[in-house]
Each structure stands twice: as structure tokens, then as C-alpha cells.
Amino acid sequence: MLIFCIFVFYYPYSLFMGKNSFANKLSWSIIGIVSVIYLAALVIIAVIFYQLMTDEATHLSQESLAHASRMYFNLIVVGLLGLVVIFFVCRHVIKTKTRPVTEELETTSIANERMESELNVARAIQMGMLNTKFPEQLYAMLCPAKEVGGDFYDFSLKNGKLYFAIGDVSGKGVPASLMMALTSVIMRFVAGLGLPINTMLERINNSVSEANSHGMFVTLFVARLDLRSGHLEYCNAGHNPIVVIPPEGDPHFLKAKPNIAIGLLGDFHYEGESLELKPGTRLVAYTDGVTEAEQASLNQFGDDRLMSWAQAIAQENATIHDKEVVESLYQTVKHFAGDNPQNDDIAIMSLKFDPNNTMTKKRFNPIKDKSIEIIEFLMASPDMPADEELRFKLRLSIEEAVENVVRYAYDGGIGWLEVGTSLDHDALVLTVELRDAGVPFNPLEQPDPDTTSSAEERQVGGLGIYLCKKLMDSIDYRYEDGNNVLTMKKLI
Amino acid sequence: METIINNESGKTLVVLKGRIDTTNADQFQQDIAPLMEGEHPDIEIDCSEMTYTSSQGLRIFLLLQKSVNARGGKMVLRKMNPQVKEVFDITGFSNIITIL
Known part of the structure; x- marks a missing residue:
């Protein structure tokens, strides 16, 4: 019971x-x-x-x-x-x-x-849309206030030019994130067209305005930096001013002509401008989640604190990396806000114009048995074209030129070889340079093999440099500062 | 780089695979040493899988051709890919080596 x-x-x-x-x-x-x-x-x-x-x-x-x-x-x-x-x-x-x-x-x-x-x-999809394959010259981060947000950044490196952009959609959460996705897809497409910066913004604005049924808008800063000359073209569509940290002197905001934000008015004429950056200049782009970060007392981070932070960064501008710059600003803002929850999305981007960093260059010392390593280094250069046929010819020329130095420059002794690649302004001509401190020797003075003689008469040597001459569009030799310098050019 | 040599009723069939460059030219020379022997050689080399040759490889082809001629034999290279063929053309090797 x-x-x-x-x-x-x-x-x-x-x-x-x-x-x-x-x-x-x-x-x-x-x-x-x-x-x-x-x-x-x-x-x-x-x-x-x-x-x-x-x-x-x-x-x-x-x-x-x-x-x-x-x-x-x-x-x-x-x-x-x-x-x-x-x-x-x-x-x-x-x-x-x-x-x-x-x-x-x-x-x-x-x-x-x-x-x-x-x-x-x-959120995973939105984060996946962001480019995170940062080149050496740039770093960026995005931290939405909610699961998804409306801040975004983008960049791409093509033909020695670094294109970069940062933007902020009005509002936050899901609506902002949809608008962000739309804008960044349009932007990525337009960026690939190689248009002047202001035309680029006009195209983006027209496309976004057409698709914008809810009167949202996007503030956007877009720029293109020539990594060799430092020539910066940019256009600011209602976005927060970019912080410039020069190698010498005080940090300041980048002056920009006023343009309205994207999405508000189709066919608006955007004005772009340009500036020559001095080597060592750093640019820091950010969204208003940084300057409008609030303490519990409703104090905002503001432009003054941003500039104080930039002053501190300027002290170590030469040595600090872009990743550290971005993280430093984010931590400074977080520290300022204290326990107050993040009330807006935050995006931060830092990049530095450093022309010495741009030519793919490396010195191998000693060079004995390093031929393949040297060839692979040059072939992996971002300046190299993708076309298989061109790569075959470039590889063969590089191998012959490198072998020539490795075998003969130091008479079998120990020595170094410095190699590098670069592209011309229009990215049409690739230059490969080899520099060594071996015995002065101009390989171009060697007689060409007689390609019409019979097998019995043919000599076994002298083919390497001849192949370089035939496969490249030009090849030059000079003796400079005690170095042999061989320069080969190819139209790509 | 791989070299496969087969003898078939008096004819020597060779298949070359991969790249001939500064790292393996010496090995390639050793691999084809058997082709440097015997009277009246009849050699056929399948180059369809040979993807690259530097001047180091060309040098060995020239040595081989000279040796074959001296021994009163014949040698043909077959199915060479167009890029490798171009290297043989530029250097005039197509004139002294039979490439079919």
C-alpha cells in the first residue's frame, strides 16, 4: 500500500x-x-x-x-x-x-x-565576409556591439596599390548588418574596376541608394595608396576623419572635403582628393563606436582622447606594428568605458606607408646550395604574374641568372646575393634584380652560342645567359658600388 | 625528376617525368648513363611528362645527342610540351635533336 x-x-x-x-x-x-x-x-x-x-x-x-x-x-x-x-x-x-x-x-x-x-x-557569416588576409602594411578589426552590426572595413592589394575602406551603417543590429552586407558587396565589386576614387563612391552611392527602401545611410571612407610613391587618393562620404600619424610632427586629422553619406541621394557628385604621404606615415581609420564610447557617467571618449592616444603612438610609430596599434586603440577605448557595456559597433584599421617594405627583396648569405631557395623566394613574390606561360619563362630566366652568380661570382668561395622584384607604376613591367659583391663580371659580354651549328660543333656552355636574353624583354648589367647588378625586365 | 628506361627488341624506350633543373641535373646525367653505351643505339624518349628544363638539362641532351651521333645511332624526342619545346627552339637545339 x-x-x-x-x-x-x-x-x-x-x-x-x-x-x-x-x-x-x-x-x-x-x-x-x-x-x-x-x-x-x-x-x-x-x-x-x-x-x-x-x-x-x-x-x-x-x-x-x-x-x-x-x-x-x-x-x-x-x-x-x-x-x-x-x-x-x-x-x-x-x-x-x-x-x-x-x-x-x-x-x-x-x-x-x-x-x-x-x-x-x-554573426559568423558577417565575420566571414570580412577580409582577414592582411598584407604586411595593414591591420584591421571589427567588434559589433550586438551579435551582428553595421560597421565594416575592406582592403585589397593589387599592382602595388593598396585600396582600403572603412564604413558605418546608421543604426545597429540586424537591419544595419543587412545594409552592411549590401554595401560591402557593391564596394568590393566597384573597387575591382580601377576607377578614380570619387567615381567609385558615386557608383557605390547610386547602387546603394537604389536598393535603400528604409532611408538608412552609410558613412564611408575609401582610399587608394600607391605603395611605392606614397600617393594617396581618398574620398570621405560623411565618415569620421582619419588620424594621420606622420614620422615627424604632431598627429592630426586628415583634411577631407565634405561629401554626404552613401545611400541618401542618388547621382550625388562626390569629390575626391589626394595627398603625398611621407615614408613612415601611418593612417588610423575608425568608426564612431570609438569616439562615442561612453562611461557610465555618459562621458564620451571623444576626439581629444583619440588625439592623446595618437600622440602616445607617435612616440613609437617607427617600430610598432599595425596590429599593435589597432589593439592599443581598442584597449584604450575599452579601458575608458570601464564596466559600461559597448553601445555601438567598433571598427579600427591601421596602415603604414613604408616604401622600403614594398620591394620584395632579400639577401642570401652565404649562397652555396641556396639556388632553389633563392628561386622560390623570387617566384613567390606578389609582383609575379599568375599566368603559367609567363611564370615558366620567368622561372627559367631567374634560375639561369641565379646559377650564374652562385657558380661563378665568388670563384667557389663564400659570398652573398641580394635579389628583389618590383613592378612599374602601371604594373605592366616586372623587374627582377640580382646584386652580388663577387668578382666584376658582365655576363652579357659573353658571345652568344651559335644556334645554327651542328651537334658536333656546339659547345656545351653559354646557354644560361642566352636563355635569359631571349626569354626576358630586356637585361642590363652594371657595376655599382663594388657590386655586380643584373636587371631583367619582362612585360607582364 | 624520374627517368624510366626500357629495352624492347633493340630499341631503347625512355620516359622522362618532372623537371630538370639545377638541383637534379647531375642525377639526370647519371640516370641516362646507360644510354651512352653500345653501338648503333636507337633511342626514343617520351617527353610528355617533362615539365621544365634549364640549360643544365639542355647540356645533357646535347652530350647525349653527340654520343648517339658518334656511335652511328639515332634518337628522337616525342610529345614534348610546347613550353619546353620553345626552350629547345630558342637555343637551336631543335635543329640538332629530332623532336617529333
Whole structure:
């Protein structure tokens, strides 16, 4: 009886407590109260019946007594069955009455869970859209205030020119992130067209304005930096001014003509401008999540703190890397805001004009048995074309020229070879340069092999430099500062 | 670089695979040493899988051709890829080596 009672009570208990909702707790309480009242009534009836039976026992015959015991047993069985029936009836009634509430609660929580997981996927997709293959000259980061956001950056390096952009969509969260995706896709497409910067912004503006049904807008800074000359073309469409940290002198904001933000007015005429950067100049681009970062007291980070930070960076501008610059600004802003949660998306980008970093150049010392390493280094240069046929010719010429130095320059002794590649301004001509300090030797003065003679007459040597002459478009030799300098050019 | 040499009823069939450059030219020269022996050689070289040769490789082809001529034999290079063929053309090797 005790075990049965425990089962009867524990079963619904476990059934309901598994789901820890208020509605389930309520139904458990109701069933509990009804069952307790019923059990109490049953016990009272049983006690009264038992007392009547024992009082009468002396007067009853043996048969009547046995009959009464059976009745008593039946009463207990029927009573317990009644308890089970009460449990199921109560449960059914409660379920029907509370269904809408429970289901509504469950539906909301499922919807919340789904939304959360979808936002996480959206965040991964948004982050995946960002370019993170940073070249040596640039680093950037994005930190949305919510799962997804409207800040973005982009960059690409092509033909010795670094194109870069940073932008901020009005608002935040999902709407801003959709607009960000639209803008960055259009921007990436337009950037590949090689247009002047202001024309580029006009194209982006026209496309975004057409697709902009909710009157959102995008502030955008776009620029193109020639990594050899330092010539910077840029256009600012309503974005925060870029911080310039020159190699000497004070950091300042980059002056830019005012242009309206993207998406507001189709066919707007954007004005671009240009500037010659001095070697060692650093640019730091950011979104208003930096300057408008707030403390609990509603104090904002602001332009002055940004400039103080830039002053500090200027002290170590020559040695610090772009990644450290970006992280330093982010940490400074975070430290300023303290416990106050980030209220807007933050994007930061840092890049430095360093022409010495631009020519792919390396000195190998000593060069014995290094031929393949030197050839592979040159072939891996970003200046190299992708075309297989061109690469074949370049590789063969490079191998012959490198071998020429490795074998002959130092008469078998120890020495170095400095090699490098570069592209001309229009990225049409590739130059490969080899410099060594070996015995002065002009390989171009060697007579060309006679390509018409018979096998018997042909000499086995002299083919290497001849191949270079034939496969490259030009090849020059000069003796300069005690070095042999061989320069080969190829139209690519 | 891989060199496979087979003799078939008096004819020597050679298959060259990969690149011949400064790193493996010496090995290539050793690999083809058997072709430098015997009277009236008849050599056919399949170059379809030879992807590159520097002047080091050309030098060995020239030595081989000279040796074959001196022994009164013949040698043909077959199925050479166009880029490698261009190197043989530029250097005039196509005039002294039979390339089919």
C-alpha cells in the first residue's frame, strides 16, 4: 500500500517536475491537494468501518466476519483505484485549461532559441565576409556591439596599390548588418574596376541608394595608396576623419572635403582628393563606436582622447606594428568605458606607408646550395604574374641568372646575393634584380652560342645567359658600388 | 625528376617525368648513363611528362645527342610540351635533336 502510494505520487511528480514551468508546478499542487483530501476521506471511512466491525465482531458468526474482511479489502482497492482515476481526471482538466499558456510559453522559448542560433550563424557569416588576409602594411578589426552590426572595413592589394575602406551603417543590429552586407558587396565589386576614387563612391552611392527602401545611410571612407610613391587618393562620404600619424610632427586629422553619406541621394557628385604621404606615415581609420564610447557617467571618449592616444603612438610609430596599434586603440577605448557595456559597433584599421617594405627583396648569405631557395623566394613574390606561360619563362630566366652568380661570382668561395622584384607604376613591367659583391663580371659580354651549328660543333656552355636574353624583354648589367647588378625586365 | 628506361627488341624506350633543373641535373646525367653505351643505339624518349628544363638539362641532351651521333645511332624526342619545346627552339637545339 505504501509503495503503491509512493508510486502514485512520485509518477506525476517526476512527470511534471521534469519540465520546470510554473503551469506544471500548479497542476502538481492541485492534484496533490485533491489526492490528500480523497485519501483522508478514505482513511476516515476505513477507520469508522473497522470500529463498527470490531464492535459487532463478538455478535457475528465466523462467515459474516470473513465476508466483512473481504468487503474491507475491496473498499481499499476501490479507494486506491479512485485515487488513480482522480489523478488522471485532474491532469486532463488542468492540461485542457492551461494549454494555451503553456504552449505560448514553450513557443516563445523555442522561437527565442532559434533566433539566438540564427543570430550566431549571421554573426559568423558577417565575420566571414570580412577580409582577414592582411598584407604586411595593414591591420584591421571589427567588434559589433550586438551579435551582428553595421560597421565594416575592406582592403585589397593589387599592382602595388593598396585600396582600403572603412564604413558605418546608421543604426545597429540586424537591419544595419543587412545594409552592411549590401554595401560591402557593391564596394568590393566597384573597387575591382580601377576607377578614380570619387567615381567609385558615386557608383557605390547610386547602387546603394537604389536598393535603400528604409532611408538608412552609410558613412564611408575609401582610399587608394600607391605603395611605392606614397600617393594617396581618398574620398570621405560623411565618415569620421582619419588620424594621420606622420614620422615627424604632431598627429592630426586628415583634411577631407565634405561629401554626404552613401545611400541618401542618388547621382550625388562626390569629390575626391589626394595627398603625398611621407615614408613612415601611418593612417588610423575608425568608426564612431570609438569616439562615442561612453562611461557610465555618459562621458564620451571623444576626439581629444583619440588625439592623446595618437600622440602616445607617435612616440613609437617607427617600430610598432599595425596590429599593435589597432589593439592599443581598442584597449584604450575599452579601458575608458570601464564596466559600461559597448553601445555601438567598433571598427579600427591601421596602415603604414613604408616604401622600403614594398620591394620584395632579400639577401642570401652565404649562397652555396641556396639556388632553389633563392628561386622560390623570387617566384613567390606578389609582383609575379599568375599566368603559367609567363611564370615558366620567368622561372627559367631567374634560375639561369641565379646559377650564374652562385657558380661563378665568388670563384667557389663564400659570398652573398641580394635579389628583389618590383613592378612599374602601371604594373605592366616586372623587374627582377640580382646584386652580388663577387668578382666584376658582365655576363652579357659573353658571345652568344651559335644556334645554327651542328651537334658536333656546339659547345656545351653559354646557354644560361642566352636563355635569359631571349626569354626576358630586356637585361642590363652594371657595376655599382663594388657590386655586380643584373636587371631583367619582362612585360607582364 | 624520374627517368624510366626500357629495352624492347633493340630499341631503347625512355620516359622522362618532372623537371630538370639545377638541383637534379647531375642525377639526370647519371640516370641516362646507360644510354651512352653500345653501338648503333636507337633511342626514343617520351617527353610528355617533362615539365621544365634549364640549360643544365639542355647540356645533357646535347652530350647525349653527340654520343648517339658518334656511335652511328639515332634518337628522337616525342610529345614534348610546347613550353619546353620553345626552350629547345630558342637555343637551336631543335635543329640538332629530332623532336617529333
